[in-house]
Amino acid sequence: MILKNIGIIGAGTMGAGIAQVAATAGCTVKIYDTKTDALETSKADLERIMDRLVEKGRIDSEEKERIQNNIKYVNTLKELKDSDMTIEAIVENLDVKKNVFSTLEKFVSDDCILASNTSSLSIASIASSLEKPERCIGIHFFNPAPLMKLVEVIPAIQTSIEVLNTSVKTIKDWGKTVAVAKDTPGFIVNRVARPFYGEALRIYEEGIADFATIDWTMKNFGGFKMGPFELMDFIGNDVNYTVTETVFKAFYYDPRYKPSFTQKRFAEAGYLGRKSGRGYYNYS
């Protein structure tokens, strides 16, 4: 089954990137957000990204136009009704996601696949909000979605084998490499990454080194492309903190995943990282 019409819910960092990936692969994409300014920002960002790709000679202006014309920005969830697959990329909150999934199911056809880009929440629990839970699956892109090759595909215990196979094929057709992972907190990458962020925050909190020194050390001697604080600023401290908190709770408060007060306070203060202009570093 070829999935042509893709609905994206959430026009933030991930939703905008996933829309670009699907539109580049030739799909017709509709992207919805509760905030009109998020839709406007993602449209303006795409224009800038496309211009840069044209300047670098990676695409020509016809390709730019084709990709941009493939994406429609919509103001109601109902407008996603003709989707073959929807991918949700909204706030990392189980109740909010479940509410969106159960509302969306009322509009779409019986064979529409309903996917979540959640980093850490239970796909089985999201699926339980549906009349047809077998159509639900986790499709977890990494940031930035157009550049990162890996996508984790996570079937819930309710997910049908057809939905799993179609999802894997679709994501491969979009040029990505797929790792199928079990429905456990953080799946593969986000689970391995928790102690990377957590230990870096603890090193800072114990006064051993500042953010820049920790990042510098990890890049120059650890072989990492980005240091932990640069990476948390890139991901967003709100999103990253919530994922750690979810994984910590989901593993029955295993201290290996204990969240950090430093990161909590940064998120509460609105020091979210690049997207707010200030995080562990200043971007303004």
Ligand code: NAD
């Ligand atoms: P974000 O804050 O950049 O964007 C979320 C968007 O969702 C916002 O524009 C917001 O207005 C919108 N939104 C919130 N509630 C909504 C609703 N009920 N209906 C429609 N739109 C709604 O967040 P993000 O970083 O793009 O993360 C989105 C999801 O992707 C989360 O589940 C997150 O865990 C996951 N994720 C994030 C990253 C990352 O690096 N940021 C990577 C992989 C997965």
